[in-house]
Amino acid sequence: xxxxxxxxIHNGKVKQIVGGSLLDEGDYALDNYVSEKNGDYYAxxxxxxxxxxxxxxxxxxxxxxxxxEDVRQASLALxxxxxxxxxxxxxxxxxxxxxxxxxxxxxxxTSYVFRDGKINWDHLEQMAEAVGKDHLVLDLSCRRxxxxxxxxTDRWQKYTQVPLNHETLDLLSGYCSEFxxxxxxxxxxxxxxxxxxxxxxxxxxxxxxxxxGGVGSYRDLLKLKRLGRNKVDxxxxxxLDLFGGEMEFKKVLDLIRD
Numbered sequence: 001x002x003x004x005x006x007x008x009i010h011n012g013k014v015k016q017i018v019g020g021s022l023l024d025e026g027d028y029a030l031d032n033y034v035s036e037k038n039g040d041y042y043a044x045x046x047x048x049x050x051x052x053x054x055x056x057x058x059x060x061x062x063x064x065x066x067x068x069e070d071v072r073q074a075s076l077a078l079x080x081x082x083x084x085x086x087x088x089x090x091x092x093x094x095x096x097x098x099x100x101x102x103x104x105x106x107x108x109x110t111s112y113v114f115r116d117g118k119i120n121w122d123h124l125e126q127m128a129e130a131v132g133k134d135h136l137v138l139d140l141s142c143r144r145x146x147x148x149x150x151x152x153t154d155r156w157q158k159y160t161q162v163p164l165n166h167e168t169l170d171l172l173s174g175y176c177s178e179f180x181x182x183x184x185x186x187x188x189x190x191x192x193x194x195x196x197x198x199x200x201x202x203x204x205x206x207x208x209x210x211x212x213g214g215v216g217s218y219r220d221l222l223k224l225k226r227l228g229r230n231k232v233d234x235x236x237x238x239x240l241d242l243f244g245g246e247m248e249f250k251k252v253l254d255l256i257r258d
Contacts, residue, residue, distance in 0.1 A: 001225050002233045003256050004210045005046045005054035007039050007077050007085070012069030014039055016238040017059070018188035020143075022155045024061050032188055032237075033244040039077030042242070047081040049253065053210075055108060055137075055180060055235070058089030059155060078103035088139055088180070089155075093126040100131060107131045108180055110139040111153040117161040119172075128175045138172055140164055141182035141212075142197065149197060156184045164197070166204050173206045183213030190216030190239040193224050202228040215239055218247065221255055 008015055011027055014035040021030035035042075039056070046054050056077055058070045067090075074087060079102065087099050088108025096107045113124045128136055141156055142149040142164040149164040162168060169179065181201065183194035193214040201209050211228065212235035215221055224234055236252060239245035 001228065001230050001256050002053070003051060003253055004233050004235045005042070005051050006212070006235045006237055007042045007054070007056045007074075008059060008237065009039065009056065009070045009073045009089075010059035011066045012073060014042060014073065015059075016188060016243045020156065020184055020187065022059060022157065024064075024155065024157070027060055027064050027066055029059065030188075032190075035243070039073040040080035043077035043080035043085060045242070047084055049249075051253075052084055053086065053105070053178075053233070054084070055086040055088060055210075056104075057108070058087070060089075061155070062090050074099075075102050086137055086180075088137070091127075093123070093130040096127070096131050100135065106135050106137045106177065108137040108139050110141065110151070111155075113138065114151060114153045114160045114162060117159070119162060124172075124175055133175060134177050136176040137178045137180055138176045139180045139182070140168070140172070141180070141184055143184045144194075149200075152184060156182070156187075164200065166200070169204050169206055169209075176207070178207055179209045181209060181211055183211070186214030187212065188238050189214060190245060192216060193220050193227075195223070195227060198224050198227040198232065201232045208233060210235055212237070216245075216247075218251070218255060221247075221252065225256070 016032040017029040060066045082103035086106035087104040091109045092112040151162045210233040216239045
């Protein structure tokens with residue numbers, strides 16, 4: 001297990017939000033924490049801690065009045081830690097080159113690849129060709145419906161017909177170097193992980209996977225470490241002291257490294 005730090009940007013600010021509350025209409029989200037610091041502050045902090053493979057997520061759509069400021073904040077972070085951070089949120093074959101030039105190590109993509117509720121193979125191949133498999137991360141963030149988990153798109157607002165299971169992971173792993181998976185139903189709530197998702201990922205043997213969602217205590221972190229068989233990486237947002245939470249950044253790193 002490795003710690004993968006995050007920089008979430010919404011309405012031009014570094015934030016932590018309740019993931020399931022995000023709406024394009026009115027650029028709304030229920031905020032847990034709004035930072036007064038810019039993206040480059042967090043990028044330098046992660047760089048100095050020796051943390052690689054963290055991710056920046058732009059949470060406004062490209063048509064939003066805040067999108068330009070989101071991109072500015074992201075660029076500050078990427079330039080402060082070139083090659084150390086990935087970026088996602090509205091990525092496509094046309095804009096990916098810009099963010100790689102700004103310093104992103106990987107492009108994270110969901111909605112461009114999952115269209116009309118299914119996998120758009122043409123777009124997936126375009127992304128793989130545009131950035132290269134080694135620089136592509138597929139975000140398979142999911143929400144529960146009935147007894148299964150399904151990949152969700154458009155800032156987690158739309159369900160696809162694609163289930164999150166080992167068959168899907170096997171199918172898509174040939175096109176990318178990593179998966180990022182937010183358990184959206186618990187994202188930003190810091191009240192416990194989605195155990196079924198953690199177990200599913202821990203039981204799969206393949207490319208690196210990062211889990212995000214619900215870690216609110218050191219006990220949750222250790223549970224994820226166990227259920228993920230110590231091979232599923234983790235992101236912690238709202239619960240971390242960097243974002244107003246009670247989990248100490250240094251102690252989290254120590255627990256993961258033990």
